[in-house]
Amino acid sequence: MNPAPSVEPALFRRMMGRWPTGVAVVTAREHGTDHGLTVNALLSVSLDPPTVLASLGVDADSTPVVERTGRFAASFLSADQRALSERFARTVPSEEKYRGLAVDRTPGGLAVLPGAIARFECEVMSVHPGGDHRLVLGEVRWIDLPGEGMPLVFHRGSYAEPDGVGGLRLPGARPP
Numbered sequence: 001m002n003p004a005p006s007v008e009p010a011l012f013r014r015m016m017g018r019w020p021t022g023v024a025v026v027t028a029r030e031h032g033t034d035h036g037l038t039v040n041a042l043l044s045v046s047l048d049p050p051t052v053l054a055s056l057g058v059d060a061d062s063t064p065v066v067e068r069t070g071r072f073a074a075s076f077l078s079a080d081q082r083a084l085s086e087r088f089a090r091t092v093p094s095e096e097k098y099r100g101l102a103v104d105r106t107p108g109g110l111a112v113l114p115g116a117i118a119r120f121e122c123e124v125m126s127v128h129p130g131g132d133h134r135l136v137l138g139e140v141r142w143i144d145l146p147g148e149g150m151p152l153v154f155h156r157g158s159y160a161e162p163d164g165v166g167g168l169r170l171p172g173a174r175p176p
């Protein structure tokens, strides 16, 4: 039998670009140092127990911290927090990501971001291999819903912009 045809990574990236997502910053803390990264591969898995899955790159500095400490938090960014998405997506030492940034704390002491539309803390239930990522299942132990603002939306490699009438315009999408 012939092997399944392989797919170009660039084509795969374009395909997934057509799947709009929210944007979150996942944080962890070890030996008094905060770590964190921007993610859009985050999804709800189970209601009972309340469980999310975060797909974290094997090369990301934050990933082994999440695995070692068995805990992470996440902040769902609001539409006006694009700068925070970019800040936490940079490959710089974690101290730089947090420099000059005010954070709030979960009951477990993890950093969550003021202005986010939802913040929560998880205990890691299990970690699974996922190609060049680690699939981290976390049971949600604490939830904070500070506001009803619009989410930051990522689509086709870019962020949705406010459309001026209270909604969002997806990048690359034709106006009606």
Ligand SMILES: Cc1cc2nc3c(=O)[nH]c(=O)nc-3n(C[C@H](O)[C@H](O)[C@H](O)COP(=O)(O)O)c2cc1C
Pocket: 023, 036, 037, 038, 039, 040, 041, 042, 055, 056, 057, 058, 059, 060, 061, 062, 063, 085, 086, 088, 089, 090, 091, 092, 094, 133, 154
């Ligand atoms: C919009 C957006 C979404 C991202 N989603 C993910 C993701 O789901 N998982 C991941 O591991 N990295 C994701 N990244 C890349 C990480 O944020 C980036 O590699 C980061 O520098 C890792 O930080 P660290 O090495 O300090 O942990 C995303 C970046 C952007 C801009």
